[in-house]
Amino acid sequence: MASKDTYEFKAEIQQLLNILVHSLYTNKDIFLRELVSNASDALDKYRHATGHTAQAEEDGPDLEIRIHADKEAKKLFIEDTGVGMTREELVENIGTIAHSGSAAFMKELTEAKEKDENAVADLIGRFGVGFYSVYMVADEVVLTTRSHQGGPALSWTSDGKGAYVIDELADADAANAPERGTHIEIRLNPDLADQFTDPETLKRIIKTHSNFVRYPIYVDDERVNTVPALWREPKFQIKPEQYKEFYTFLTYDQAEPIAVVHQAVDAPVQFNALVFIPPTGNGFLPLERDNWGLDLYVRRVLIQRQNKDLLPEYLSFIKGVVDTEDLPLNISRETLQDNLLLGKIRSTLVKHVLGELEKMAEKDEEKYFQFWDAHSEIFKAGYQDFANRERFAKLVRFNSSTHDDHLQLTGLDGYVERAKEGQKEIYYLYGPSREACKLSPHAEIFRKKGIEVLYLYEPIDEFIMDSIREYKEFTLVSAEHADAATLEQFDDAEDAPKAEKLNPEQEAALPGVLGRIKDALGDRVTDVRASKRLSDSPVCLVNPDGQVTSSMDKIMRVMSKDTSVPQKALEVNPDHPLLRNMIEIYKKDRKDPFIEQAAEQLYESALLLEGYLNDPHALVGRIQNLLADASGWYVQTKEKVEE
Incomplete structure (x- = not known):
């Protein structure tokens, strides 16, 4: 026998819903991301509960998310074939907001709001109530669900204002209920109905926020998320052309990236990263100065576009994505709660990127010079990264007095290999051009002694030298400050001019x-x-x-x-x-x-x-x-x- 129960929202819950709908979310598109994320979680739970190990594509249409709209009825429908819910689970997960303690939650919420409006989002995040973002666009929501464990189909209905109703559906009413999973019917606010019943709008939202969800997402029977989350795949299974296709999808750049860094990291924090070094750079153009950062995902769902905490600015030319399951988020997923975890991801990712550059410099000098030509203007700012100073020092390049023109470059390792026996200094000289450095009076004694001098053409180069200071037991010394007595111990070069001594x-x-x-x-x-x-x-x-x-x-x-x-x-x-x-x-x-x-x-x-x-x-x-x-x-x- 079907049972129908009505539950009144407490006053503090009504207050919370008002904040969720009117104060918390600035972008109403977010409600669809939250519902799709919930559906994806439900499908994950079903796979884990039943021992499913196959990939989504192999599971067929059984594991999927479907979205369709009824423009005339002003309704939007979202269905999944996930784990579904029992009555107890429905009450716990949907019927009770902040079930860890509503009164305590509202007390903290009130205190936080009095101190700082921005603290509200962070506080709510600890209670996980993203489902209720649907009331930004809905006048009423009807959720129908059936647990994969069996049992009756249930409906949950609420206008998000005074109460909600849980109804155990009779056989006749349950005919249209899902065999397994959850079906959400959203009766849209008339002012928003045209926008959120438009299939193109729905596709755009899915592609922006949920494009890499592992399960097929259909909008009116058309699959929207066709690009795989390549960063989640084992590296040995991915072909170079797949990396190229994903890079083009991500950046709209048709050229081949210079390098690919694909990492799956388990410690100190678990994350997957797929990042690229583009073949060209934007430098410090004013319009491009803030156009950088990696896309941050949590369980394949986009959380933040161009996150600037995942890499230091001197690696801002890097394009790509980072996906983690360890990151705690606030309800809107627009403000991250735990910067400590981001710091660990950043530290690990920087080491992998620098490692890739070191490998490139050692094994493919031509490609490394392509990188240097494209990105050195930004990369040189890495002299401020004291934690990676030695690795940075190994990667910087300069023109030198041993070269024939300004296009040739050398690293500090190359200088050390060419140093004279007994030489313990790396000498450098700043000038606006190669010609200026060659004509500098300070270069004359080095020319006389046949000692190499690195030529610095940009002001930042001097900051680099001042930051490095020592490299492999060599001291970096400006040619201006070179000790004449130290240089005199070296023999003159064979072609050095000989002056007649004063009488x-x-x-x-x-x-x-x-x-x-x-x-x-x-x-x-x-x-x-x-x-x-x-x-x-x-x-x-x-x-x-x-x-x-x-x-x-x-x-x-x-x-x-x-x-x-x-x-x-x-x-x-x-x-x-x-x-x-x-x-x-x-x-x-x-x-x-x-x-x-x-x-x-x-x-x-x-x-x-x-x-x-x-x-x-x-x-x-x-x-x-x-x-x-x-x-x-x-x-x-x-x-x-x-x-």
Whole structure:
């Protein structure tokens, strides 16, 4: 005999439903995702309860979810052939919200709402009441179910306001009840009926949120979720063309990805990941700066598009999905409750991605350079990842003085292999271009000694070097700060120019010339001294503290809006012809104005090379005067020769 029971919602439950319907969910599409997720869970439970082990496709239409709409009647129907429910289960799972204690739940809810509206979602999440999101769109819901264990068909009916009714259906009424599983009839709010009875809208929602549910989902007899959740399949069973197809589906990019990282991880947290390295990158374009992140799924259901907690920003070029069953979620699945688990997933995923890059760099250099060309602009920001500093250091690439052009690259391992015997430093030099680095006065002693120098072209490269500091017992040292005494222990290169030594008279006059230069420049320089690092240039500027490079100093000054010219030491090359001439001039006339004029010219030329010369007018005028004098001397000399 059929029995029909009516249950009144308690006042706090009515209040909760009001919050669910009007305050919690911002996107009404979510109700369909929640109901499909419940249906998928019911199908999972049936498989586990009955020992089913076959894949959904092999199970046939028996295990499936069907959705159809009646536009005229303003109704939406969702059916599954899952485990179904008994009366007791119906009361526990559907009839009672927060069955762990409604009064305690509402007390916490009220307190949370008073403190922070955003805390409401997090609190409700602990009680799992996603089914009730249906009342965002429904005026009434009729749920009909029959347990797979047998027993009568039952219906649960409620308008979500005052009460619900559980009815044990008589044989005549149960004729249309499911043989096993649950059937939900949603009588839609008239204002929303046109939207949620439109098959295209329903398909769009399924493809957005539930596209990878393992069981077939049909909308009006058309299967919607046709793309398999490839990340759940064993790697050895997947062909390269399947990865390519999934990458194209995910990104709309028709090109082959550079690499695929497919991982099934059991500890410290269980998750599956399928991520790709695209062949091209967006860099830091303003419109693309926030367009990154991995799609986060829980049991194949999309929870968050472009989650930015799963990877650090320096790996933001990575595209793909992460799926976990361990993640606790709030009711709306829009705010994640436990960032600790996300942190563990992130840490593990970063190691797998860096491992794939290391393998690529070792076994397929051409492909790695393709990656570097596409993504180095973003990847270089990894110098801030101190937990993976050594692995990052192994992966960075630079141009070098040993290369023929700026397109060739080397890593720190390559530099170490080519280092001279007894060398314990990796030297680097910053410049806006390869030509600028080659012409830098600081590169001259390395050229003379045949020692390799890494060329840095971007400001971030210096931050990388400062972060790494040491690599395989080698210290990273700026060419500006290289110890001349350390470099002098190495033999000169075979093609290094040999300068004639100063004679005793020139040696005696050199300190006087340096003193005249210091007097001419005054406190614009901290010191004027003979240089052991120069071979081609007459002078160079060196930071007196020997700690901050010129390029880093400029970055710091830009940040602090300091436009002043820094005080530096001026190093003079006694072997340069110009300095030799200045010595001869000084020997004949210690007060000759040419020495002061040359000092000004050399100092401003050094400033120009360092990028500190704010006003070049005096420099240009002085050059023109010197050219005029020099051309006059040249004409006079030529006339005497011709006579």
